[in-house]
Amino acid sequence: MKLRILIADDHEVVRRGLCALLQAHEGWEICAEAKDGREAVEKAVQLKPDVVILDVGMPNLNGLAATRQLTQRDPHCKVIVLTITDSDQVIREALDAGARGFVLKSDAARDLVSAVEALQRNRMFFTPRVNDMVLAGFLDKGHNGSSTEPPRLPKLTTREREVIQLLAEGKSSKEVACVLNLSTKTAETHRSNIMRKLGFHSIRDLVVYAVKNNIIQVQMPSQLQNPTQGSAA
């Protein structure tokens, strides 16, 4: 029986590349593609793929939030997160969300097949930097009885995370309500709760928070002047 893989990335050209890469492997098939996290969750719930590959920076629902939703529904769900950066923040969020694989987009052609193979054998696959970070955290806990993790972010519900992303993408409460199939009043309540929990007074604060915490990703002009940061593909 073939290994069934779901691929989610907002860029079709990237999805085409990932499909070409993975379909060349005997015994694997792409059972579905999705262009954002919301579509990925819907298709994964419906089709129950063996492996889900999620880009982090997707509109409507980012890959980390989608991972969280999938693993909450099914703790055995095998998710590989694809990302342009292996910053501490993204690594921590991905592990916390329940991802079993973590692959840098720039290394995907080299690492993605290995990552899927690892998950196929019920193992995990991480970049060397993630492995180092996990090991450092483990050793630190062993020596000190506590980790060196930075203070936790305010506790937000899955729904509130979704609302933050949509608001930070510029959607109004009415539009948020429409996307999430809620009443406008409920969307506004979520918005008020988020602002209160985070201590914010403006959407601008929320956008900054969303960017800093990788809930949304924006193209910074500085990436052109300093292109060594790599592209978002």
Next chain:
Amino acid sequence: MRVRILVVDDHPVVRHGLRTLLGGHPEWEIVDEAADVAEAVDKATTLKPDVVVLDITMPKMSGLEACRLIRKTAPASEILIVTQHDSPHMMREALEAGARGYVVKSNAARDLLAAVEAVSRHMPFMALNERPGDSV
């Protein structure tokens, strides 16, 4: 019409994707790929492709610089920018650098074939997402 194409992007997965999209056309040939500006300029100079499909954000040097260099070393090659920058400002910079076409990566599946078709005939092809109030 036979068209020889050089694909330039620092991400192998994107190059795979571009190859897949372009490979569907029976008369087009991907003559080679390049992962950075130096390799792109080198291969464009040697291979003299009809079209260079060129990313902007690449390591070490911007694709715009590659565009300027390729215009000098392979003036017959037309350059089609395929980038994540959905920006009139960036499009203007690309035109000033000598590009003939500009496609936003998120729309590549929709626009790429028409863009290559156009620039291979030395016609301009420019496409951003619609944005009220913007002008190029």
